[in-house]
Amino acid sequence: MYIATENDPNRLRDRIGRARVVLWDFDGPICRLFAGHSAERVAGDLVSWLEGRGLHGLLTETERESLDPHVVLRAVDRRHPGSDLVAELEERLTQEELRAATSAMPTPYADPLVRTWTAVGSRLAITTNNSPRVVRTYLEGRGLADCFAPHVYGRTQELHHLKPDPHCLNRALRAMGAAPGEALMIGDTPSDHEAAGRARVPFLGYARNERKAKILRDAGAEAVLVSLEPLLNLLRA
Structure with missing residues (x-):
């Protein structure tokens, strides 16, 4: 209802x-x-960061195109749970969220x-x-x-x-x-x-x-x- x-x-x-x-x-x-700091751009930056480290294959095409940073983060964690890679990716997302909080x-x-x-x-x-x-x-x-x-x-x-x-x-x-x-x-x-x-x-x-x-x-x-x-x-x- x-x-x-x-x-x-x-x-x-x-x-x-x-x-x-x-x-x-x-x-x-x-x-x-993310009113003044695009979540879609943040997701794209996380994908680019992974690809710059030769990790393009970690994500499916759907995950790469999701435009949702949490989808990217979850996907990497499923394949490398508890890894330093996940910790670094999570911290990068946190820093982007902190920037977003100002606007x-x-x-x-x-x-x-x-x-x-x-x-x-x-x-x-x-x-x-x-x-x-x-x-x-x-x-x-x-x-x-x-x-x-x-x-x-x-x-x-x-x-x-x-x-x-x-x-x-x-x-x-x-x-x-x-x-x-x-x-x-x-x-x-x-x-x-x-x-x-x-x-x-x-x-x-x-x-x-x-x-x-x-x-x-x-x-x-x-x-x-x-x-x-x-x-x-x-x-x-």
Whole structure:
């Protein structure tokens, strides 16, 4: 079911009312990390870096053309898990994400929503495939770090734990002493939805346009918002 927020506030109110803990994906619900620093170019640079070391054959044609840096990173890790090559590639991606954080675009209504949710007594965490260093850099720049600290759970050297694996969600739940049913995850991709399902955490989708909303609905998400404003209004009420 697609929740048009203005038309079904009771359903949305019920969903957020049970949430003692809110787990946020980062790139999407909090900000557009690559708004001014193309993720496609970053993926291309990682591919070029591998090819410059004679490692062209590590990637399939589909992986090389994916334009998604995480696809490139996962592909190399599958073939050389835990290697120095993977560690260096992950660090290169982290440095690109740190550069992107300086021009990231805040998601509309996300900043006041985070502050309001904190003010009404819910505890917040970040559960993301991005580097936790990048998340902290962005949150500090927006004055939001205290709303989440110390609960930022991001990419580690164990790349098989990236979402849709629920590892980062389970880490957050354990650290915050919360049962899955007491939590809510806000995410913007099918992998977020799958990770929430595997962790048994209720899911609320965010999509900045109808195309992305359809992708989430097609993946099985029952609740999808195309704006965070109605959520903010409900909390303020």
